[in-house]
Amino acid sequence: MLDDVDRRILRQWQADPSLAPAELAERARVSVGQLARRQAKLRDAGVVKGVAAVIDWAMLGYAVEVSLRVTLDKTQGNAFDDFMTEARLVPEVIEIQTFLGRVDVRLSVIARDMSHYQHLYRSRILTLPHIADIEALMHVARIKSDLALPL
Known part of the structure; x- marks a missing residue:
C-alpha cells in the first residue's frame, strides 16, 4: 500500500514529471536518496508505468x-x-x-x-x-x- 510519503511524491511527480530529482525531493519533502528509493519501489511495484512526453x-x-x-x-x-x-x-x-x-x-x-x-x-x-x-x-x-x- 502507498503511504503519505509515496502519495506526496506521486502528486508532485505527476504535476511536473520534468522536475530534476533535487527539486522533486524538495517539493515532496524527502531527501534525494529517499526519493530515488521510493521511485524505484513505485516503478518495481508497477504503480508508475513510465514517464512520457505527451505530444499534442x-x-x-x-x-x-x-x-x-x-x-x-x-x-x-x-x-x-x-x-x-x-x-x-x-x-x-x-x-x-x-x-x-x-x-x-x-x-x-x-x-x-x-x-x-x-x-x-x-x-x-x-x-x-x-x-x-x-x-x-x-x-x-x-x-x-x-x-x-x-x-
Missing part, C-alpha cells in the same frame, strides 16, 4: 479525431484476437478499448483531414477482420482530458 497530435497536423464503436462477429472463435492483432497495426489508431455489452471495441482514430480519414476508413478500418457493425462518432471538442489521478 493536432500540432503535428492531425485535425480529425473519430471514435469508432465496433461490434464484432462473435460467431467466429478468434474474433477478438484477430481484430486486436490487426487493429494494433494501424498507426492512426491511437487507442483501443474493449467493452462488455452491445459494443465490443472502441477505436480512437486520428487523421490529417477528412480525405485522409476517408482513405483510412476504407483501406485500413473496414478491412479489419470480423466486423459485424461499426458506428463512427466525429470528435467535436475535448472538454476534459486529465491524465493526473486524484492523490
Whole structure:
C-alpha cells in the first residue's frame, strides 16, 4: 500500500514529471536518496508505468479525431484476437478499448483531414477482420482530458 510519503511524491511527480530529482525531493519533502528509493519501489511495484512526453497530435497536423464503436462477429472463435492483432497495426489508431455489452471495441482514430480519414476508413478500418457493425462518432471538442489521478 502507498503511504503519505509515496502519495506526496506521486502528486508532485505527476504535476511536473520534468522536475530534476533535487527539486522533486524538495517539493515532496524527502531527501534525494529517499526519493530515488521510493521511485524505484513505485516503478518495481508497477504503480508508475513510465514517464512520457505527451505530444499534442493536432500540432503535428492531425485535425480529425473519430471514435469508432465496433461490434464484432462473435460467431467466429478468434474474433477478438484477430481484430486486436490487426487493429494494433494501424498507426492512426491511437487507442483501443474493449467493452462488455452491445459494443465490443472502441477505436480512437486520428487523421490529417477528412480525405485522409476517408482513405483510412476504407483501406485500413473496414478491412479489419470480423466486423459485424461499426458506428463512427466525429470528435467535436475535448472538454476534459486529465491524465493526473486524484492523490
